[in-house]
Amino acid sequence: MNYVIIGNSAAGIGCVEGIRNIDKDNRITIISDEAQHTYSRPLISYLLEGKTDINRMKYRPDDFYKNNKCDIKLSTRVTSIDNEKKTVSTDKDEIIPYDKLLVATGSRAFVPPFNGLDSVPHYHTFMKLDDALALDNDVKENSRIFIIGAGLIGLKCAESLHYKTKNIIIADLAERILPNVLDNECASIMQQHLEEKGFTFMLADSVEVFEGKTAKMKSGKTIDFDVLIIAVGVRPNTELVKAIGGNVNRGIVIDEHCNTSLPDIYAAGDCTESYDISADVTRILAILPNAYIQGECAGKNMAGSDCIFNKAIPMNATGLLGMHMITAGSYDGVTHIVKSDDTFKKLFVKDNRLVGYIIIGDVLRAGIYTALIRNKTPLDSIDFELIKDKPQLMAFSRTDRAKFLGSVV
């Protein structure tokens, strides 16, 4: 048995751990187009801030590949899959046979064709370790930073530069910041916090044309910058699977076993689409926990087990310049708002279930809410008024509590 994994991030590592859960011996080959030992992509902003370093941000220890009997091929790009001969070809002219293949190719930064972008001497994206190192090199004290995109990537990037320079302008086509993570009301709370810390936002606005290091906006405003960062979104890397006729919509289509439409080819992570059980829709959920769990599920199945992952939901935890927020699920149904001095919370209830929540401020124990969404807990089986006030196990029945605290879970 030969296992081949394309990708060396969360989904690929999850796959290794899933396989090794079952099969301790057979060969695993990991192929990565990056040069580094597996590292955590979401930590690149923490790296620039100095909250971690290149060594500590390794996603697994130095001896991970050795301990898990993995052959690792770094700086190697897979150019094609031959699903009839069951081989993958690389840009180093290798042909590597597989019995079971995982495609964990992730996503790449999307750069729209802005007018005049080629007149800008250099621009950055912010996804990989190399991106972070290049940016760190270019940003000097008091550099004027212009970030396009007020999503999580753009804002975490802005936060990580804040210690070097306060000249940060962030533009977004949407009317609010974090358009995919927050609703209008919560976004305005976070926006106000970030503006108090010195960020400048230009919302519902976009670049008409670049002229060198100047951006002329559709609103008529002009922005002069030293460093341009494009963080408008990501696109899944689906080409390898598409080229051999695998089902691909926006992302690679997989089933509950993380199997693609092609035999012996699995896919996991940002390159795939997930079924979001909080909204009953298929969408790309490009978040690390989802990538790991899909990868692990695929790995177990590649090794002959029968593992199902059918609890995917969108979710995010992050802090921005000292303010924490946690969100999960979909923002649909009846809204319950709970406010206190330091916290703003919204719970979304539909058909006797919690389907989503947003908390800004005191986020402690929020996972109790996440579990209600994942488990589709009927709200009439718990004390909703109690749990609405704060997440707590007291809201569950005595029997449930005895199970949570008195048995192996």
Place this chain on the structure above:
Amino acid sequence: MKRIYVNEKWCLGCHLCEYYCAFANSNIKNMVDALKDVTIRPRIKIEELQSISFAVSCRHCEEPLCVKGCISGALTIKDGVITIDKNKCVGCYTCVLSCPYGAVSPSDHGVMQKCELCTQNGGEPACVKGCINKAIVFEER
């Protein structure tokens, strides 16, 4: 493996487990120095309402969502025990988002902390040793 289990029928709501936990993890030899005039951050916490009370700490889940979701690789599971490498944790709170029991919380240093079954404190969990009514036990189930 041995885990901590809680039986709410026997819990008196005395909060001693919280103090024993905070003391055991303080690295301070004298209990008074460790606890007096200090806002403690125990890894086991009492929930109470009217006549009901019980302690909640990490369940050391067999399929730990905190470990699977940890973005830095700081949370790991070995021989069933889930521990956190404070040196790797960046305090992103993804474990707080993931834990169904609300059993991971921030430490004094911004990074997260959780019950590690006193594996660093000599074996028998301090909360269990200190529970005066045996509402918290450490055993195989």
